Amino acid sequence: MVDLDSLLTDLAAESAALEALVAELPEADWARPTPAPGWTVAHQIAHLAWTDHVATLAATDIDAFAESIRHAAGDPHGFIDRGAAEFLAPVPELLDRWRASRSALDRALRGVPAGVKMPWYGTRMSATSMATARIMETWAHGEDVADTLGVTRTPTARLRHVAYLGARTVGHAFATRGRPIPDAAVRVELTGPDGESWRFGPADAADRVSGPALDFCLLVTQRRHHADLALVAVGPVATEWLGIAQVFAGPPGPGREPGGHPDPAEHRRPGGVS
Known part of the structure; x- marks a missing residue:
């Protein structure tokens, strides 16, 4: 078992690695299409900021998170795209939003009592499970960004x-x-x-x-x-x-087509909150 503090340390490190990849990009690169149809590099970061935000709500404001659940139920195939779009902003503001949402989630998860499971989309999660899932998602969307930029990242123990x-x-x-x-x-x-x-x-x-x-x-x-x-x-x-x-x-993600790395615009984004 990995303790929450260690998980949050690794989450911060994974987020920092992705931030280092995008923070100094020219504005034109933020608008480049990624393997998610309709999603640019900016959408990828906005999605992470939005998901950190709703995860914070799950840990701190059950009523507000329940409203997010209702929106998801009414638009199961579009609410993730909508969330990313809502968090889009000019690059400096977007980076600030993402940093703020990461910090808020760190504080929120540290405040979840041991043994308590938070609501999530279709399941419930402990603070440690949520932190682990956020590492997974940050890494996965970072891979989308790296693919878009033609960067090969060095894998880590995370x-x-x-x-x-x-x-x-x-x-x-x-x-x-x-x-x-x-x-x-x-x-x-x-x-x-x-x-x-x-x-x-x-x-x-x-x-x-x-x-x-x-x-x-x-x-x-x-x-x-x-x-x-x-x-x-x-x-x-x-x-x-x-x-x-x-x-x-x-829901089931369509995955990727075989054959290596086709043009990002030809990729299909996996479904679900990921």
Whole structure:
């Protein structure tokens, strides 16, 4: 188990790494299209700021967050786009909004009593789970920005949080597509950025997924197609899972087409709050 303080430290570091990537960009680069149709680099950052904002509401203002839930229920396929659009602003103001929303969420999560689960879209989450999810999302949207800018980021040990969530959401990937949740567990065996071994799931599971941790994180966040990754699946459940893996909440994401890195305008953004 990772304590909340360590998670929030890693969340701050992941956010700072993405901020360093975008803070000095010319204004024209903020308007470049990313792998999300209709989303520019500015939309990606605005989305992160908006999601931090609603996560803060979930931790501090149940009534205000319930209003967000009602909006989501009335527009399940558009409320995420609307949230990003609402937080768009000129670049200096957008950066300030994002910094402020990150700071507010840090304070809010530190104030959530141990054992309390906050409401979220379709589920409930502890402060540690929320912090882990925010690391995952910040990293995933950072990958969209890096792809847009043609930047290859150096993976860090913070990917373990993304991998942990990915390994825990096997059942979710099946359920969100209306498929029976498999009885068989899946063992995930990964090689981390520094050559360390990361292991999740029962050691005696017949179904297994193995490979580089970076590739696994790209898979479960739907930033790459499984055919373009060095992941090996053994067993029918693991094999099926590779095609539908989805760490984020919400309806099934369409994922990415195989074949590497097509023009960002041709990519499709995964669904859900991610």
